[in-house]
Amino acid sequence: MTRSMTITEKILAAHAGLDEVEPGQLINCALDLVLANDVTAPIAIKEFRKIGVDTVWDAEKIALVPDHYTPNKDIKSAEQAKMMREFVREQGISHYYEIGCMGVEHALLPEQGVVGAGDVIIGADSHTCTYGALGAFATGVGSTDAAVGMATGEAWFKVPSSLKFNVSGKLGPWVSAKDIILHIIGMIGVDGALYQAMEFTGDTIDALSIEGRMTICNMAIEAGGKSGIIAVDDITRAYMDGRTERPWTEYFSDADAEYAHVYEIDASSIKPTVSFPHLPSNTRAAEDARDIWVDQVIIGSCTNGRLEDLRVAGEILKGRKVHENVRLIILPATQQIYREAMHEGLFDIFLDAGAAISTPTCGPCLGGHMGILAAGERAVATTNRNFVGRMGDPTSEVYLASPAVAAATAVAGHIALPEDLA
Amino acid sequence: MKFSGTTHKYGRDIDTDVIIPARYLNTSIPEELAKHCMEDLDAGFVGKVQPGDILVAEENFGCGSSREHAPISIKAAGVSVIIAKSFARIFYRNAINTGLPIMESPEAVDAISDGDLLSVDADTGTITNETTGASFQAQPFPPFIKDMIEQGGLVESVKQKLLR
Numbered sequence: 001m002t003r004s005m006t007i008t009e010k011i012l013a014a015h016a017g018l019d020e021v022e023p024g025q026l027i028n029c030a031l032d033l034v035l036a037n038d039v040t041a042p043i044a045i046k047e048f049r050k051i052g053v054d055t056v057w058d059a060e061k062i063a064l065v066p067d068h069y070t071p072n073k074d075i076k077s078a079e080q081a082k083m084m085r086e087f088v089r090e091q092g093i094s095h096y097y098e099i100g101c102m103g104v105e106h107a108l109l110p111e112q113g114v115v116g117a118g119d120v121i122i123g124a125d126s127h128t129c130t131y132g133a134l135g136a137f138a139t140g141v142g143s144t145d146a147a148v149g150m151a152t153g154e155a156w157f158k159v160p161s162s163l164k165f166n167v168s169g170k171l172g173p174w175v176s177a178k179d180i181i182l183h184i185i186g187m188i189g190v191d192g193a194l195y196q197a198m199e200f201t202g203d204t205i206d207a208l209s210i211e212g213r214m215t216i217c218n219m220a221i222e223a224g225g226k227s228g229i230i231a232v233d234d235i236t237r238a239y240m241d242g243r244t245e246r247p248w249t250e251y252f253s254d255a256d257a258e259y260a261h262v263y264e265i266d267a268s269s270i271k272p273t274v275s276f277p278h279l280p281s282n283t284r285a286a287e288d289a290r291d292i293w294v295d296q297v298i299i300g301s302c303t304n305g306r307l308e309d310l311r312v313a314g315e316i317l318k319g320r321k322v323h324e325n326v327r328l329i330i331l332p333a334t335q336q337i338y339r340e341a342m343h344e345g346l347f348d349i350f351l352d353a354g355a356a357i358s359t360p361t362c363g364p365c366l367g368g369h370m371g372i373l374a375a376g377e378r379a380v381a382t383t384n385r386n387f388v389g390r391m392g393d394p395t396s397e398v399y400l401a402s403p404a405v406a407a408a409t410a411v412a413g414h415i416a417l418p419e420d421l422a
Numbered sequence: 423m424k425f426s427g428t429t430h431k432y433g434r435d436i437d438t439d440v441i442i443p444a445r446y447l448n449t450s451i452p453e454e455l456a457k458h459c460m461e462d463l464d465a466g467f468v469g470k471v472q473p474g475d476i477l478v479a480e481e482n483f484g485c486g487s488s489r490e491h492a493p494i495s496i497k498a499a500g501v502s503v504i505i506a507k508s509f510a511r512i513f514y515r516n517a518i519n520t521g522l523p524i525m526e527s528p529e530a531v532d533a534i535s536d537g538d539l540l541s542v543d544a545d546t547g548t549i550t551n552e553t554t555g556a557s558f559q560a561q562p563f564p565p566f567i568k569d570m571i572e573q574g575g576l577v578e579s580v581k582q583k584l585l586r
Contacts, residue, residue: 026566
């Protein structure tokens with residue numbers, strides 16, 4: 001009889017070849033996928049060369065996505081993308097997405113069926129935790145860990161203890177997955193889940209789409225979490241069926257599994273939420289932030305650049321105009337989302353409103369390109385971080401919000417709720 | 423390994439965007455990254471840091487992005503060791519992997535002021551504040567990580583394992 005385990009412990013035990021694991025235990029795990037992007041891959045490739053192997057462990061299980069500074073913003077970033085592209089060709093890496101097929105990695109890989117339930121995935125990008133939405137253990141690492149993963153197909157982990165967030169009840173109007181996760185980060189702080197796995201359960205989570213679940217798991221890192229995870233259900237199966245390229249395995253927490261803490265959250269108490277500068281945990285109700293006037297609104301990113309997010313923005317922007325003092329930039333996260341949004345007529349709504357529509361890129365989220373802020377400027381963004389200088393000048397400010405609040409803000413010119421609009 | 427240097431002390435939740443802003447991530451050359459280390463938190467840092475100096479910070483140092491450019495820039499700027507109350511987990515891994523010594527000691531952090539002269543023995547975990555005379559013991563690394571550090575970091579330890 002093995003000990004009762006959480007979903008995270010079960011996935012890690014299976015990949016370490018063990019019957020059971022417990023929090024704090026150091027283990028070596030077999031990996032199902034290693035990911036890097038145009039910022040992190042160059043260092044990973046340099047480190048890979050030092051290991052003394054000629055070829056990657058499995059060319060089918062490495063994903064390289066040029067999404068941060070692409071389409072290349074300058075000569076230096078072009079050199080980084082080139083280095084990655086040459087490595088892809090040299091090694092015959094199959095999961096590479098050139099400009100024209102490229103999307104923001106954490107929206108792209110689930111969409112393309114590259115990640116699935118029960119996987120252990122490391123990615124040289126902190127938002128790798130997004131894939132927990134499909135019932136996988138996925139965690140961000142640095143380039144050196146990714147290099148060793150590419151060479152050996154293994155990584156070491158300290159088994160994390162788990163926090164359970166049980167969310168129940170009905171969400172209010174215009175309250176979304178983004179508001180749930182901002183609410184949780186505001187409640188526990190930016191290191192409230194440090195080194196821990198965040199497991200999300202409850203009927204509110206069960207009612208969310210895969211897209212909403214990805215928004216929640218995506219921001220586990222903003223609470224310091226090692227991973228975020230939501231167990232597989234029929235919604236997950238419907239998403240993965242016919243899409244996920246490898247067989248997947250479903251794991252479920254035992255009823256008597258141990259948690260470091262269980263948080264009970266009443267969904268009906270969550271309001272549309274905004275994170276004020278300069279920490280994601282600095283949350284306030286959007287209704288108390290109407291005095292914040294903004295210069296730019298960004299709708300996109302691995303957090304909120306999926307079709308569901310664009311539909312919400314479209315619902316609010318339809319027949320309305322972006323405020324004369326606001327620049328609204330909308331970035332569909334992948335080419336497929338771009339095409340679907342166009343076919344649904346969302347592009348006409350966005351263009352009529354006076355929004356700019358960008359090719360997929362991480363761009364402005366990290367202050368890379370495609371919407372950098374000048375000194376003293378303010379943005380509302382559906383992205384994930386609002387640190388000092390995150391989107392541009394160190395004196396600029398980023399306010400994190402849902403697509404609904406972001407779209408309403410673009411029209412009103414100040415932080416607003418959809419019901420504020422005439 | 424023994425280090426001694428002047429303290430540069432900062433607060434909690436020092437994120438990797440202020441350690442090395444993304445506008446400089448179009449390169450991975452350590453010397454280039456070092457020029458902009460801590461730029462958005464303390465624009466004077468690069469001008470005042472001397473080889474061997476020591477960074478001291480409160481909780482959750484290195485939160486945010488997974489960019490290994492952060493520990494690389496700190497190391498290339500000349501910092502010998504970081505002492506914090508706690509580290510964000512990706513930064514913790516990255517520092518060990520890139521050979522930048524880190525130590526966790528809440529007691530030491532509370533008893534160190536900006537500008538204090540410190541001496542540190544990374545092998546024993548002893549931190550001495552030469553300015554005040556106080557001494558502290560950092561939390562030891564698990565043996566697995568200690569072995570990896572002694573072998574010269576993750577890549578070296580994997581390389582040696584593959585050769586065996």
